[in-house]
Amino acid sequence: SAVPELAVIGGDGIGPEVTAEALKVLGATIGSDSFTTRDYALGAEHWKATGEVLSDETLASISSADAIVLGAVGAAPGSTEVPSGLLERGLLLKLRFALDQGVNLRPSVWYPGTPTPLAPEVTSAGPIDFVVCREGTEGLYCGNGGVVRAGTPQEIATEVSINTAFGVERVVRDAFSRARARRGRLTLVHKHNVLVNAGSLWRRVVEEVAADFPDVEQDYLHVDAVTIAMVREPQRFDVIVTDNLFGDIITDLAGAVTGGIGLAPSANINTSGQFPSMFEPVHGSAPDIAGTGRADPTAAISSMALLLDHLGRPADADRIRAAVSADIASRLGASARTTSQIGDAVAALV
Numbered sequence: 001s002a003v004p005e006l007a008v009i010g011g012d013g014i015g016p017e018v019t020a021e022a023l024k025v026l027g028a029t030i031g032s033d034s035f036t037t038r039d040y041a042l043g044a045e046h047w048k049a050t051g052e053v054l055s056d057e058t059l060a061s062i063s064s065a066d067a068i069v070l071g072a073v074g075a076a077p078g079s080t081e082v083p084s085g086l087l088e089r090g091l092l093l094k095l096r097f098a099l100d101q102g103v104n105l106r107p108s109v110w111y112p113g114t115p116t117p118l119a120p121e122v123t124s125a126g127p128i129d130f131v132v133c134r135e136g137t138e139g140l141y142c143g144n145g146g147v148v149r150a151g152t153p154q155e156i157a158t159e160v161s162i163n164t165a166f167g168v169e170r171v172v173r174d175a176f177s178r179a180r181a182r183r184g185r186l187t188l189v190h191k192h193n194v195l196v197n198a199g200s201l202w203r204r205v206v207e208e209v210a211a212d213f214p215d216v217e218q219d220y221l222h223v224d225a226v227t228i229a230m231v232r233e234p235q236r237f238d239v240i241v242t243d244n245l246f247g248d249i250i251t252d253l254a255g256a257v258t259g260g261i262g263l264a265p266s267a268n269i270n271t272s273g274q275f276p277s278m279f280e281p282v283h284g285s286a287p288d289i290a291g292t293g294r295a296d297p298t299a300a301i302s303s304m305a306l307l308l309d310h311l312g313r314p315a316d317a318d319r320i321r322a323a324v325s326a327d328i329a330s331r332l333g334a335s336a337r338t339t340s341q342i343g344d345a346v347a348a349l350v
């Protein structure tokens, strides 16, 4: 079959730094002639130079790729040069929405020996290995809402969460199939004790889809309780399914408890195959460490394993996961390495 063409958006801050290492490892794994790349110089600099975040033409060009590799976008929080959210909404969320990436897959694995804030009695209780299937195109991310009486003491700001039966079923079905292929356990995370409208829809859809997966055991937790369970008994999770914002929040926590945000990969999957899926670390552009060589490229590298799973090369994906796990094991007691040293080390291990 044809050589897959990757649209590469390094983006801002540490985005291009970690993306270069991810592509290095991808090349070492399957051979650099097994894929081609097209670079898109998008992000803060592009916006400052052109006044454009993502033109329709560029979006169309990116849409024709087989997959997208993204670093990170966004200026430093508090930057006065770039309006807050301009790049995040205009580039990252625009891609997730326009390319109908309904499943935002975020796996968390704790590799023994990795420094973690978890208590020793928690890490010794068994392997920590779960995935969050975060809905990617709906919820509070739709920008549905508005402001009245702006700037007055009577100001009212609304953000309305959109949940469609279609979008919810799409991610719930995906989550059930992943649970079936894993340890057979699905946890719905919501807050249906307060958010009754959306909460009932999510519960109904889970109940209906469950009929097709009698072999998968189901569980439910309110999102606040999830933050406790993730810290005290993360082993209870196999597959978590949840909405866009809850998924955003709990996957930063999942990253933190399994060794840090520098290790957490993600895939934004277009389940119909009509548009390309996008592979990116969970973390952002980390302006505080950009240019210092201190960014850990592991999250971006592990996202290449998700890309290879998606391209139907699970054995090659496992080679990356094994190399990452060995590299992390080698860190114990060793001195800190730069971004490219970690990339070189993982590339040598695949």
Ligand code: NAD
Binding pocket: 014, 018, 071, 072, 073, 074, 075, 076, 077, 088, 092, 261, 262, 263, 280, 281, 282, 283, 284, 285, 286, 287, 288, 289, 294, 295, 296, 297, 298, 299
């Ligand atoms: P962040 O994830 O960029 O950084 C949070 C903290 O984690 C910082 O201390 C940072 O130094 C550290 N960190 C992040 N990635 C790391 C890595 N690979 N290695 C070592 N340390 C790492 O989150 P933030 O500071 O809230 O956001 C910075 C910018 O990134 C904002 O503009 C935000 O909107 C944007 N953002 C973009 C994405 C994305 O493109 N997917 C995701 C999150 C945040």
Ligand code: IPM
Binding pocket: 074, 088, 089, 092, 093, 248, 282, 284
């Ligand atoms: C993430 C990020 C994005 C999100 C932001 C930058 C829009 O935090 O990928 O987790 O909220 O989805």
Ligand code: MN
Binding pocket: 248, 249, 252, 282
């Ligand atoms: Mn996030």
